[in-house]
Amino acid sequence: MDLSFLRAHDAVRDTAPLIQCLTNKVVSNISANALLAIGASPAMVDTPDESQDFAKIASGVLINCGTPNSEQYAGMREAIAGATAAGNPWVLDPVGAGGLEKRTEFMHEVLPQGPTAIRGNASEIIALAGTGAGGRGVESTDGVEAALEPALKLSRETGAVIGVSGPTDLIVQAGERPRAVSLESGHPMLQNVIGTGCSLGAICAAYLAAWEDPFAAIIAAHAHVGAAGSVAAETSTAPGSFAVAWLDALHELTTDAIEERISASEVADVAELS
Amino acid sequence: MDLSFLRAHDAVRDTAPLIQCLTNKVVSNISANALLAIGASPAMVDTPDESQDFAKIASGVLINCGTPNSEQYAGMREAIAGATAAGNPWVLDPVGAGGLEKRTEFMHEVLPQGPTAIRGNASEIIALAGTGAGGRGVESTDGVEAALEPALKLSRETGAVIGVSGPTDLIVQAGERPRAVSLESGHPMLQNVIGTGCSLGAICAAYLAAWEDPFAAIIAAHAHVGAAGSVAAETSTAPGSFAVAWLDALHELTTDAIEERISASEVADVAELS
Amino acid sequence: MDLSFLRAHDAVRDTAPLIQCLTNKVVSNISANALLAIGASPAMVDTPDESQDFAKIASGVLINCGTPNSEQYAGMREAIAGATAAGNPWVLDPVGAGGLEKRTEFMHEVLPQGPTAIRGNASEIIALAGTGAGGRGVESTDGVEAALEPALKLSRETGAVIGVSGPTDLIVQAGERPRAVSLESGHPMLQNVIGTGCSLGAICAAYLAAWEDPFAAIIAAHAHVGAAGSVAAETSTAPGSFAVAWLDALHELTTDAIEERISASEVADVAELS
Numbered sequence: 001m002d003l004s005f006l007r008a009h010d011a012v013r014d015t016a017p018l019i020q021c022l023t024n025k026v027v028s029n030i031s032a033n034a035l036l037a038i039g040a041s042p043a044m045v046d047t048p049d050e051s052q053d054f055a056k057i058a059s060g061v062l063i064n065c066g067t068p069n070s071e072q073y074a075g076m077r078e079a080i081a082g083a084t085a086a087g088n089p090w091v092l093d094p095v096g097a098g099g100l101e102k103r104t105e106f107m108h109e110v111l112p113q114g115p116t117a118i119r120g121n122a123s124e125i126i127a128l129a130g131t132g133a134g135g136r137g138v139e140s141t142d143g144v145e146a147a148l149e150p151a152l153k154l155s156r157e158t159g160a161v162i163g164v165s166g167p168t169d170l171i172v173q174a175g176e177r178p179r180a181v182s183l184e185s186g187h188p189m190l191q192n193v194i195g196t197g198c199s200l201g202a203i204c205a206a207y208l209a210a211w212e213d214p215f216a217a218i219i220a221a222h223a224h225v226g227a228a229g230s231v232a233a234e235t236s237t238a239p240g241s242f243a244v245a246w247l248d249a250l251h252e253l254t255t256d257a258i259e260e261r262i263s264a265s266e267v268a269d270v271a272e273l274s
Numbered sequence: 275m276d277l278s279f280l281r282a283h284d285a286v287r288d289t290a291p292l293i294q295c296l297t298n299k300v301v302s303n304i305s306a307n308a309l310l311a312i313g314a315s316p317a318m319v320d321t322p323d324e325s326q327d328f329a330k331i332a333s334g335v336l337i338n339c340g341t342p343n344s345e346q347y348a349g350m351r352e353a354i355a356g357a358t359a360a361g362n363p364w365v366l367d368p369v370g371a372g373g374l375e376k377r378t379e380f381m382h383e384v385l386p387q388g389p390t391a392i393r394g395n396a397s398e399i400i401a402l403a404g405t406g407a408g409g410r411g412v413e414s415t416d417g418v419e420a421a422l423e424p425a426l427k428l429s430r431e432t433g434a435v436i437g438v439s440g441p442t443d444l445i446v447q448a449g450e451r452p453r454a455v456s457l458e459s460g461h462p463m464l465q466n467v468i469g470t471g472c473s474l475g476a477i478c479a480a481y482l483a484a485w486e487d488p489f490a491a492i493i494a495a496h497a498h499v500g501a502a503g504s505v506a507a508e509t510s511t512a513p514g515s516f517a518v519a520w521l522d523a524l525h526e527l528t529t530d531a532i533e534e535r536i537s538a539s540e541v542a543d544v545a546e547l548s
Numbered sequence: 549m550d551l552s553f554l555r556a557h558d559a560v561r562d563t564a565p566l567i568q569c570l571t572n573k574v575v576s577n578i579s580a581n582a583l584l585a586i587g588a589s590p591a592m593v594d595t596p597d598e599s600q601d602f603a604k605i606a607s608g609v610l611i612n613c614g615t616p617n618s619e620q621y622a623g624m625r626e627a628i629a630g631a632t633a634a635g636n637p638w639v640l641d642p643v644g645a646g647g648l649e650k651r652t653e654f655m656h657e658v659l660p661q662g663p664t665a666i667r668g669n670a671s672e673i674i675a676l677a678g679t680g681a682g683g684r685g686v687e688s689t690d691g692v693e694a695a696l697e698p699a700l701k702l703s704r705e706t707g708a709v710i711g712v713s714g715p716t717d718l719i720v721q722a723g724e725r726p727r728a729v730s731l732e733s734g735h736p737m738l739q740n741v742i743g744t745g746c747s748l749g750a751i752c753a754a755y756l757a758a759w760e761d762p763f764a765a766i767i768a769a770h771a772h773v774g775a776a777g778s779v780a781a782e783t784s785t786a787p788g789s790f791a792v793a794w795l796d797a798l799h800e801l802t803t804d805a806i807e808e809r810i811s812a813s814e815v816a817d818v819a820e821l822s
Contacts (some may be wrong), residue, residue: 028574032742037787039538042742043575044615047540049650065301067318069345071617102323127292134634191523194316238309240521247788251740299593300576341576341592343619376597466592466799468580513585544636 001181001266005216008226009255010208013039019211022076024066024165024265026097027195028245031062034070034199040206048074054083059209061090062202065109073106080113089208090114092160093201098127111158112137112228116152116208117218119163119201122147129154144170148267154155154180161218163204165197166267169222170267173215180267181219187233193243200225219264226232227261275455275538279490283529284480285496291333291453291483295476296320296350298340298369301469303334304517308473311524314480322348329356329364333483336476336526337384338367339377347380354387363390363482367436372401373544378487385432391438391492393475398423403428418444422541426452429519436491437478439471443496444541447489454541455493459500461507467517474499501527501535520532549729549812553764555753555770563589565757569750570594570624572643575743577789579610582747585798586772588754596622599821603630603638607757610750611658612641613651621654628661637664637756640708641749654728659706664756665766666702667711667749670695692718696815700726709766709801711752713745717770718815722761728815729767733774735781741791748773748816767812775801775809783808 018041023031032042045054055061061083063076083090092115094107107128118128129150130150151162155174156203164170167248169183188195204227207217231253232245292315297305306316319328322345322528329335335357337350357364366389368381381402392402396416403424418440425436429448438444443457464470481491505527506519556795566589571579576592583590584741593602596619601610609631611624631638640663641656654678670690677698692714703722712718717731738744751773755765779801780793 024318025299025573027302031744033791034740036740038506043644044572045644045648046615047617047650054648067320068319069378076673096317096319096398098329100319100324105664156503192310194310196304231617237754238522238525240518243307243521244518244788244792247791248786251786251788298592299573300580303577337807342595343595370591371595372595374602376595466584468577468584512796512799513581514792514799517581517795520791 001264003259003264005211005213006220006223006255006259008211008217008220009258011210015129015210016041017206018043019062019202019205019209020045020054020079021062021064021267022051022072022079022110023062023198023202026066027198029193029219030241031199032080032201033247034250035202035206037226037247038203039205042202043239046072046075051075052078052082053263054090056063056078056086058083058088060205062093063090064093064198064201065165066128069105080110081157084113089205091115091201091208093198093206094118094120094124094128095198097124102223114158115160116214117151117161117163117204118158119165119218120190121165123199125154125162125164126150144168148172148180152270161220163185163213163218163236165200165222169226170178171215171219171222178270179215180270182267183219183222183226183264184248185223185230187229189236189239189242190229192239193246196225196229196246204208223258223262223264224250224253228259230261275540277533277538279485279487280494280529280533282485282491282494283532286480286486289484290315292317293334293479293483294319294332294337295336295338296325296346296351296353297336297338297472297476300340301472304469305473305476307521308524309476309480311521312477312480316476320346320349321460322352325349326352326356326518327512329353329362330360332357332362334362334479335364336367336479337364338369338475339381340369340472342377342380347415348455350384354384358387360392362386363479363488364477365389365475365482367472368394368398368402369472370469373399388432389434390479390488391430391435391437393439393478393492394440395471399436399438400424418442422446422454422455426454437492437496439474439496442450443500445489445493445496451491452544454544455538456541457493457496457500457534457536459497459504461503463507463510463513463516464503466513469519470499470503470520485492496523497532497536497538498527501532504535549814551807551812553759553761554768554771554803554807556765557806559758560754563758564589565593565754567608567610567750567753567757568593568602568606568627569600569610569612570620570627571612571746571750572616573612575746578594578778579750581752581795582798583726583754585795586751586754590750594620595624595684596626599623600626600630603627603636604634605619606631606636606713609635609638610751610753611638612643612746612749613655614643614746615751616651616654624658624689628658632661636822637753637762639663639749639753639756641746642666642668642672642676643746645672647651649707662706663708665709665752665760666706667710667713667752667766669745669805673702673710673712673726692716696720700728709762711766711770713748717774719763719767719770726818727763728818730815731767731770731774731812732769733778733810735777737781737784737787737790740779740787741794744773744777744794771810771812772798772801773807775806778809
């Protein structure tokens, strides 16, 4: 397929989008560093007092439900209201959907407000679509291919582009002409570093802010993160040094180098499923 | 002494225990990475709404009092209730015991619920046993050897295995046949990286989940963390690169390599003290 | 100018000041590691219950408004009260001043209590002095030179030494004989690692605790952090490895090496401005 949309990477570098992250405390540091590494500007503003106003001036917003306390839930509601009011893109990362009841309720509460994209692992997407039970906590116990139909359903119901992360990534968009792209990139070691997936959620928001077509933006974001993983795996076989090399690669990769390191193909039978 | 229990390391790798961490925000990232590095699966679920249910399905739970706010205290109570109800092991890491009043009260509140293990530095263990004043904040100002009697007292009162971390580690268990093992491992540079001790608390929970004998599990957890420190010290003399190398070594060490890097001996006069 | 005050670095190593950080969750880990790396002792005690008592025994306190929730605001008030009562130095890091309303109100509330130093980027200092609008979230959109007059005004009103971080740092103190020093150190890559500026705020508190002259202490703190950045840039061109090398350099730099890597000069016309 035509991969010219990978130039979204250059658009992120050129525009330095300001990305507001309401994310979990475990990954806030690596997520902010990942945003800086790709040329975006992170702001981890997540309190109820400040989130709505900030979401109106931010280029994009990430809502990540990894460790939500009551104030952060309130902040998330405010941020979504602000982003929606200003027409800014926002990404939902449904960490732990299905397995954890309270946060799953919250996700269902905000889904009707129309996230621009939803990025999760297969178990989370399946659970959010109401077609499965969710993973073991925050782990995926389902294969990516099992998430195709649920992702289409979720996209149809919310209007969001759905990114399903896994050994192979799946990016899905319903609509008049439903589409699904299967993306080969990355490296298994990415699963051994906490926060690479959550950082991908933040990076999706940056790509959405910098590129007009949301479907292409989400593919390009996954491609960038995955390609950086394959670079890191060339020099690092253990998670401490892999994490360092992955951040370095996020910063150093050119668009051409990303393209060389990934392969993407349209899933043929999407229209039939839809 | 017979070190065959170090095979608990393989049991962790084989069973990938799901470890719920209610821990402080300073170390949540490195603790999650340390759990991934040893082959366990971290889940940092710590809100009151979700903690009890999750503790029932988790393989083990860590309660670390490093930066407890009111919601996390509530979450900790729920998690302990869940772990207790399900018979799952839980570890108390009494960060700052003695020197900090409110959290020390909390620790005394939950001690009667019987943690499977308590892991701290000498000052914290001595303070928790009611036999000393605690350290300077979160630092230990007492030597490990001074903690032997307090650790025995604390073990007798709570039923927990006590792990006292320091230049030499001390693992203590009261009961009909009281035992104490002195463990030589590690490297002083471990003190210069924030969160290595807190990560050890999380790793203790993983070992308890994977190995039947709690006393052996706690020794093996300390051995793994210390051995990784001695590996890291071979290539790194400064804390940034040491932290990276330590995570790498946690991941790469074999059980045999751990055994080669540590020495453990029974403390002879425990029975007399007890 | 005479740089003998850079020996403040040795004073930090010799006295290992205990620094209480009430800081944002994004940078708490790197800030604690940075304090350990320079030989100080971090304690991230920030709850309302514990902050006042701890601030009385701490050597210095950092108040960083990066991600303040309601409990942390309360904890900050308590910590400032404790530090003030005990006569301990405290540093205000006004993250996001101007651009974010609620926290800016909080900063204005505590300014009359007399921070020993205020460290921020140019936009934050200008906004806090009431002479500008603040940056884009937590980024500086103003040049350091534009902050000279606002910094003098802020110092005059609060009694604090003002540290303005940027490509060139500016350290300012009003009073009978107003002073301003322009400091060349550091490397642009420091902007690509989250938390280097926030860590500098914590390091300022450590230097204030170890050195009698606050103006010199703040210059020396900036010099140490900047010099470590220039060391890191010699081996690292990407942010992941740069962050690791920066922490290593904070730990390894000698006072002489810091002096060789920086240049400082008095700003000539400060008295006229004042």
